[in-house]
Amino acid sequence: MLKLEHSGTGEIFYATKQSAGFDICSNENTTVKSTEWALIKTGLRIVESLGAQKLTVGNELLSVIPEIQIRPRSGLALKHGVTVLNSPSTIDADYRGEIMVTIVNHSKNDFTIHKGDRIAQGVCALVVQLPGITVKEVERGIGGFGSSGKN
């Protein structure tokens, strides 16, 4: 449905058979200062997606597409006041750039992140595009973070 790859040696895994989220690790060493936020590289990329699937509900033919939601790790939030600023972040199925995570540090202390540290988790969900809304572009490619408009 969606195929994810890591650009380095980083593993992508579910902790248990019934884990909803897979761990997302930092692909860099950095420090997020107290009360500030930073965009962190993950080395992850979607390399393939099946595209929209059609589902009939009542009289309507709906497009069902996968997305990845980035969610915080509860342990980081509780122990360090560190979370994902724009959570749940939306990773579109046709995004081919590196998946990035905006980490915010709400604590009084600077927070150091090492390459390989688990900073967030990814959840794959199936969403429905509302019928009757215009689809403007065919594909997103590597554009993100405000690339599709002025605001």
Ligand SMILES: O=c1ccn([C@H]2C[C@H](O)[C@@H](COP(=O)(O)OP(=O)(O)OP(=O)(O)O)O2)c(=O)[nH]1
């Ligand atoms: O935390 C995030 C949020 C987004 N993205 C990438 C994947 C996503 O598909 C793309 C666009 O994200 P979003 O729709 O949230 O961005 P936007 O600010 O609305 O800008 P755009 O005009 O690019 O849609 O950026 C990330 O890598 N990490």
